[in-house]
Amino acid sequence: xxxxxxxxxxxxxxxxxxxxxxxxxxxxxxxxxxxxxxxxxxxxxxxxxxxxxxxxxxxxxxxxxxxxxxxxxxxxxxxxxxxxxxxxxxxxxxxxxxxxxxxxxxxxxxxxxxxxxxxxxxxx
Numbered sequence: 468x469x470x471x472x473x474x475x476x477x478x479x480x481x482x483x484x485x486x487x488x489x490x491x492x493x494x495x496x497x498x499x500x501x502x503x504x505x506x507x508x509x510x511x512x513x514x515x516x517x518x519x520x521x522x523x524x525x526x527x528x529x530x531x532x533x534x535x536x537x538x539x540x541x542x543x544x545x546x547x548x549x550x551x552x553x554x555x556x557x558x559x560x561x562x563x564x565x566x567x568x569x570x571x572x573x574x575x576x577x578x579x580x581x582x583x584x585x586x587x588x589x590x591x
Contacts, residue, residue, distance in 0.1 A: 498566060505563035513556040521551070532588035544587040 490498070524547050531540035551557055 509559045537588045
């Protein structure tokens, strides 16, 4: 369960406007219990399946990049990102991650323009 929580926190950047408030140990424990409770409702088998699919997709995209098919690789990466982000398990995990809002430092999320300026093949 802890790995699933860590994964959700790493995968979903949280945008926070203010400095994190000070929390007591009890408050922190209560919040973590709430997150664990929330994550119990996330379909673990679907998350595992998505992780396997992501590994396979990464190999496929890397092969396309190495073959010089940059546009095809970029399109495939965007399609997969949209499919993953719109899946029900990811929506549920994101909702659980919202409980951490205010506890994490502000993490900038790239704008659509910034994403369009970068290319998936530049990572390989």
